[in-house]
Amino acid sequence: MSARGRRAVLVLGMHRSGTSALARLLNLCGAALPEALVEAAADVNATGFWESRALLALHDEILAAAGGSWHDLRAMDAGWFASDAAAVFRARLGTLLASEYGAAPLLLVKDPRLCRLLPLWRPVLAELGIEPLVVLAVRHPLEVAASLRVRDGVGEGKALLLWLRHVLAAEQDSRGMRRAFVTYEQVLADAPGMVERLGRELGMDWPRAPEVAAAEMRAFLSPALRHHERDADEVLGNTAVPWEVREAYRWHIAAAAGEAPGDGLDAIAADLAVAEPLFGGALAALEDAARTRAAELRHWIDSAVERYEAIVTLRAFIEHQQREIDRLAAHARAIESSRMWRTMAPVRQALRRWRGRGEMK
Incomplete structure (x- = not known):
């Protein structure tokens, strides 16, 4: 327990990994949500995102200031977190937490971007006297890839590397903190039992017991929450999926089952660190070209919209004149x-x- 008795449950997981459903379940057991939530989207997440609108915007601003974005395939520059720019963002983050959560004793923080920004959060929480409790959520990487393709048009190769980047950063940067692992299958299979287990592993009692919230949990969860369902063996036994992705998924499944999977993720991270200088420059060039192309496309669309609006205005004028003539x-x-x-x-x-x-x- 922190000196001031406050705690924050940090839900870490790659985009489209069921973190929204998990966040709502933890909220039903008493973890406080932020003041202003991101609105639910029928075509993306009809049951809600359960994350702070202001915090999401700040995270995007931080990633941009660090030279990246949520879909950047390169690792975050560890040195940036010690920069003057990072210090400014830490101050803003502390202010935002106060406005979004007030004096809540148990905060619930969920945003997939947090996977890559945990080094910025840790000193802020320490300064505020809030003990972080980390829940690392993992979902079948091919399911994540299929969902990202639908939502963002991201190809499978990029989606798998993004998945790997997020889970590696979340695991590495949360070491030394109280933490627990959970799979998307566990979230959907037995929500009350899963939340009770997380509480034990995090060394805490939920303000509202999971068995008391069980009916609401089951009413919230639905088989319809799961799309693009795949069997685990479609990754673990699929040599077309990169070895690093398969091993990272195997490691997280074992961790969520309470096993001690060893230090296999360090070897994967080391492989990526060696490979990044080879592909990093090419990726940067491709991303620059994509941004330029996107800007040109936006300009073309804006011009087309302006011309269309002028045509609509002219047509309305002609129709008005014709009515007068008639x-x-x-x-x-x-x-x-x-x-x-x-x-x-x-x-x-x-x-x-x-x-x-x-x-x-």
């Missing part, structure tokens, strides 16, 4: 068919003859 024509026909118009016909004829004689002179 109205005046109908009015003229009504006059021509009136009794007064017929009565005045001799007068009009006399006027035409008189005008004719005047023109002849």
Whole structure:
């Protein structure tokens, strides 16, 4: 327990790994949500994201300041976390936590970007006297890849490397902290039992016992929450999936089962560290080209929208003028068919003859 008795449950997991469902289950057992949540999205996450809108925006700003993004395949520069820019963000993060959570004794923090930003968080929580309790969530990497393809159009190769980057960073940077591992299958199979286990492994009692919240948990969970379902052997026994991904997934399954999987992730991280200088420059060039192309596409779309809006405005004007013409024509026909118009016909004829004689002179 921290000196001030406050704790923060940090849910770490790659995007599309079931962290939203897990966060809601922990919230049902008493962990406090932030003040302003990201709105649910029917086509992405209809049951809610259960994460702070302001914190998500700050995380994106931090990643951009560090020269990356949530979908950057390169490792974060460890030296950046000791920079003056990082110090500014630490101060902002502390202020944001106070505004989003107030004096809540048990905070619930969930954002997949946290996997890569934990070194920024640790000193902030220490300064605030908040003890971090880490829950590392893992999902079948091919399921994650399929979900990312639907949501973001990310190809499978990039998605698998992103998955690997996130799980490696989360595991490495959370060492020395109280932590527990969980798979997406465990989240869906027995939510009350899973949350109770997490509490034991984190050395805490939930403010609301899982058995008390069990009915609400089961009502929240649904088989429909799981899309792109794959069997574990589709990764573990699939030589088309990179060895590093297979081994990292095997390691996390063992950790979530309470086994001691050893230091296999260090070897994987070392492999990536050796390989990154080879592909890092090429990736940077490709990402720069992609950003340039995206900017050109946005400009083209904006121009097309402006032209379309001008056409719509012109069409509306033409249609308005046509309606005026039709109205005046109908009015003229009504006059021509009136009794007064017929009565005045001799007068009009006399006027035409008189005008004719005047023109002849």
